[in-house]
Amino acid sequence: MKDTRFAHLKDIPSAHLLGAGTAMCAGCGGLLAVREIHEVLGDRTVFVNAAGCMTLLSTYPFTPFSGSFLYTAMASAPAGAQGVRDALDVLARKGRLAPEDDLSVVVLTGDGSASGMGLSATSAAIDRGLDFLYVCYDNEGYGNTGQQASATTPLGARTATTERGSVASKKDLFGIWAANRPAYVATAIGSEPVDLARKVEKASKIRGPKLLLVLAPCPTGWGFESDQLVEIGRLAVKTGAWPLKEVEGGKIVHTKVPPKRAPVEEYLRAQGRFAHLFEPSRDEATLASIQQSVDAYWRTVTVG
């Protein structure tokens, strides 16, 4: 982390590149992250959106972006990004686009698309070595349509389609992406803005497919008061439920290791989607299983 201009929170630009007045929920964790990412990338950016919550950022004739926004179908954002990148490259080759006028291409996608129907197009874009930044805001369900379960819904979480809590575990998108060996892969969260800014900065200096998985705490879908957004994010990191990491030179590096992990219960208790694990009686088996999976993960992590 030597080559970074972000040492402190105040180093993060606040040019308000992402305009206010969007239809995102009050206290949206995805919006917080997208706003931070836009600030770091600057206004010479094309956002290619897969259908999801962030579709509502740009509802004609309104857009919050300083750069461009292209809306694509749910499964095809990486293909849309390929088209934009190719068009820019062709213009540059023909001398019609000066190098300083080039744009960076960013995909915005929710976890429902990223872990489901969009996975194929993402994998193909990595195979082709597409030069783009793929940002998945992960609110662990199909939030835009009322929080139905997605492949990234964690064990025990109640959604509109898992009323007694999900029996499946969260799909490891980071692992799937990393196995494809793209140029850069990282996880992040809006409540750790310096860590997020450094990762976006690093990705923007690398050519090729760069993928960023951002946990997006969702007040409506997860069942917490909107003012708890940052607190929920901190608990996710502090309990080890959301590891902050990146792949550098084929090696996974953890960018923020909780010194003494708090029990994952602290994170679960703060959210309505896990309330049934505590009331009317404690579901010890599921709680133990969640804690064990967090512990098992961190046992594999070598620090330093």
Place this chain on the structure above:
Amino acid sequence: MSGAVYRVRLHGRGGQGIKTAGRVLGTALFLEGFEVQDAPRYGAERRGAPIFAFVRAARGPILERGAIQRPDLVLVADDTVVVVPAAGVLAGVTSRTVMVLCSEQPEDVWRARLAPKGPLHVLPLPLEDRGATSLRHVGMACAGAAARLLGVVSLASLRKAIETELAGVGRAAIDSSLAAAERSFVALSEHAGAAAPGEPIAASGYERPVFVELLCEPVLEATAMVHGARTSELVKTGLWRTVRPEVHAELCHKCHWICASSCPDGAISASESGVARVDYDHCKGCGVCVVACPHHAIAAVPERSTEVPK
């Protein structure tokens, strides 16, 4: 009575239980043997944005569809939506429409403001909800009030509907919902049956929509394209707010990047003096900055407690 349809509209903000209130009322009417429709109106807006739910009930088949244009009963869980034109609280209200407002303001204030031609009742806000980030039980209070004003729902059916619709949210939440619904059910007992069902809509009263001829345009003109940057700032999402963050300049340490960087909407910036400044045109009142400020320099003030909105 045959063919008559009860038409109820519930207004409030996303997160106040309006959708659930509609479901509870619908289920309670169903338990009383009615044919029922209940649905929330989904828009692109979210928690904090004005929303409504509607319920129709009749003793026979209901042939109408869509949002209710001529309500018999309108319940407003959050009095701040009354002034939002897009919320449509007063749409289709006539002298036979019964109105209920949950408000800290007394009835005569609302009579003076709205000059309703029909009956109007004010439900005082439940004590535990005053000043809270969200008004958790106002939706349920509206469901209880609606059940009583229709006069065809027993307290037993109302209770059973709440148990059914809230199953799975935990005993404590069900009990407090039952209490909120029952309180307003009892409070309006002398007005039982005040909201009468309206006549079914007849084809003879049908008004044809006006069709607009659209020209076939070249694709670049017909495609939705926006050439400006940040045009979203024309949308005043400040109207969503139920709670307003107020910066106390004397407590503010001018480290505005802490509150500003935690604001999802980017609605905080620094003033010339370095004190944090909230953009009230766009702040949705999520309260993240209130919690984030290490010096407790930002207070959460209920929007309704201020006389003049900024």
